Amino acid sequence: MGYHVTILRSSQSKQRPISLNEAMSAAKSIEGWSYSETPPTFEYSGTEGTCTLWYQDGELWTKNPEEWGINAMLVLARRLEARVRGDEWETYDSDKTYLHPDDIPLRAEAETNSKALLSRELKQQRFIRNVIVGIFVVLGIIGFLIGKWFENH
Secondary structure: OOOEEEEEOEEOOEEOOOOHHHHHHHHHOOOOEEEEOOOOEEEEEEOOEEEEEEEEOOEEEEEOOOHHHHHHHHHHHHHOOOEEEEOOOEEEEOOEEEEOOOHHHHHHHHHHHHHHHHHHHHHHHHHHHHHHHHHHHHHHHHHHHHHHHHHHO
């Protein structure tokens, strides 16, 4: 797994999609950005290297960007009146990160969903572990009974 960083737009805790045309127009207006149609990707080429963003569901995203890549994303995000957010709900600003007010309820919902999923997984693991232990207990009893039978015959 990689670290997912997204350019997105939100208002009042709801996402406002970025259209592909908006993203293409913004990228064309900033030096170093280019667009490729299939699949829809935006690439920043600078002295440090390249950073590729994929367009999907009204967002632009990448995995494991370098700091310079995040800075390039910040420039593009400002042009789109959007923001840059990481996997842990942190919104990037030039030299710091913060929890954006629109993400507070989303983060709480994600944590609740994560706990529910983890609870189900733990129940499944306990069930499987108990079945395995039960099988060994039954095998042990059978072995014991067979041993007793051989003692008596």
